[in-house]
Amino acid sequence: MLNFEKKFLHADVLYKAERTAKSFNNIELPEAGNILFQSENFLALSLMLKKYSRKIDLVYIDPPFNTMQDFFISDGRANTISSIKKSKAYSDKMPLEKFLAFMWERLILIHELLSEKGSLYLHIDSKTGHYIKIILDEIFGADNFKNDIARIKSNPKKFHRRAWGNEKDMILFYAKNSQQNIWNDIKESLIEDEIIKKFPKIDSSGRRYTTIPLHAPGETKDGITGQAWRNIQVPAGRHWRTNPAEFDKLDAEGKIEWSSNGNPRIKKFADEHCGKKIQDVWTFKDPQYPVYPTEKNHDMLKLIIAQSSLSNSIVLDCFAGSGAALVCANALGRRWIGVDKSEAAIKIIRENNVGEYTFIAVNC
Ligand SMILES: C[S@@+](CC[C@H](N)C(=O)[O-])C[C@H]1O[C@@H](n2cnc3c(N)ncnc32)[C@H](O)[C@@H]1O
Incomplete structure (x- = not known):
């Protein structure tokens, strides 16, 4: 168990969510169809609790990795370097302790929203991921931990630091209920x-x-x-x-x-031959020229969605960024709910091929 400041009791987080939702009770979520929230995600998740508790089959999230950077978009390209025509996509500058409290509350709500056959894939780096693993063990139960997937994200980098290179990040995979999670047994072709x-x-x-x-x-x-x-x-x-x-x-x-x-x-x-079991080391390099900072590899997202959801499932990404997971969910015929608070992200999602959706913008 990990202790950090503002680690509120489970029941208190749910009470806070209930109060948050009540103060926005003029917002009615649709029963069907895709939903895109331009909103802080604690608020969006709180609003979802009434209609979508235990209804979400798959959550993929890629929260800011606590990189202490600002991310920009300039001339249609994502970068972390200042330039004249830059516009800020999002800021990732929360100190670790604050970040853990931030994730703790959101993960409690995500756990509430997941169906009994649901799964969470949480994309993170190894600097922060091990703390998040302990938090997830507490919220989901260590028995519901499935995999720590090592994802080769880039070509080897010649860092000048006195350490090994870093070409991977991690995806923590948990089931709401380890005996019931959707598993379509997707296999990989032999090379x-x-x-x-x-x-x-x-x-x-x-x-x-x-x-x-x-x-x-x-x-x-x-x-x-x-x-x-x-x-x-x-x-x-x-x-x-x-x-x-x-x-x-x-x-x-x-x-x-x-x-x-x-x-x-x-x-x-x-x-x-029906293919081989996919193991827990994946190579899915991210786009070289992403439209949004930290845009993730679409083939990787499609694999996750195809493996851990059904055609009538709802896929949720409440740190949606470019909407890569929403694009992939739409391509595979899944319903989706996306949330991002960044105007730049929402603009890119709306330009992407995500199908029809209800748009809800909430300022808190
Ligand atoms: C690492 S990026 C996600 C990239 C995305 N996976 C993709 O493939 O494009 C993280 C996103 O989370 C959003 N974000 C961070 N904190 C948020 C919050 N509290 N509520 C809603 N969105 C948030 C940021 O604006 C950013 O777009």
């Missing part, structure tokens, strides 16, 4: 070298394949997978992978390879 290694044989039609035995470890005493197939006994300590009747079908389809001494093996074709 060419892996295909060649895994499928070294080529058949007469040019298809790459490998072969595996018909049997697997473990004996079945009386079951069908322990009985002889075409007078071939299953080797001791093993059982047929499937009902031997299936082998007749495979053989008829040319999917069994017989060795010269009559040993059968199942053919597994590269073009039928």
Whole structure:
């Protein structure tokens, strides 16, 4: 458990949210469709509690990383360097202690908004991320922690500091309920070298394949997978992978390879391989010339959305920036709710391809 100033009790944060929402009770949120808030996000999340508690299936957030910088947009390009025609996108200058209290309150509200099958992906850097992990363990429960994804964000940098280079940041992935989170089991295709290694044989039609035995470890005493197939006994300590009747079908389809001494093996074709499990080190470099500072890689966001939401899910990003997550949610046919307090961000989101939405601007 982490202690910091202004770490209010869970119930007090919810009470503060309720009071905040009451003072804006003239604002009615739509039941359906996308929503874009130009607003401070504690306020927007408070307003959402009445209609959207336990209804959001996926939250992706990329809060300011506590970088002690101002971010600008000049001549349609994002940067951190002052220039004559600059306009400020946002400021990221909160001291750590204040930042933790800021995140604590917002994460409590996000937890309230997530459905039982919901997930949170929180994008952060390693300077601040470990503190946030402790906070998230407290709010979500350590059992609901799923992954700390290392994301390779850039090409290696030649920093002059006396330390290793830094080409990654982290995405903390939590489920509201670790047994129920939406998981579409999206897999990754093999790369060419892996295909060649895994499928070294080529058949007469040019298809790459490998072969595996018909049997697997473990004996079945009386079951069908322990009985002889075409007078071939299953080797001791093993059982047929499937009902031997299936082998007749495979053989008829040319999917069994017989060795010269009559040993059968199942053919597994590269073009039928369903892909490999995606691991927790990702390479998704951010756009080289982003339209907004810290605009994130769209393919990465699409992967998160495709993996952890359904077609009728609502995706929330309450630190929306350029609206990259909203663009991707829209492209994948998901409903979305976006929040940002920066005028520059809202302008860019509105120019982006995010589909139709209700726009709500609230000043606090
Ligand atoms: C790191 S950027 C997000 C970039 C975004 N993921 C993208 O791909 O474009 C963080 C954003 O959070 C917004 N922000 C920071 N504090 C906020 C707050 N309290 N309420 C609403 N937006 C906030 C900033 O204006 C900024 O646009």
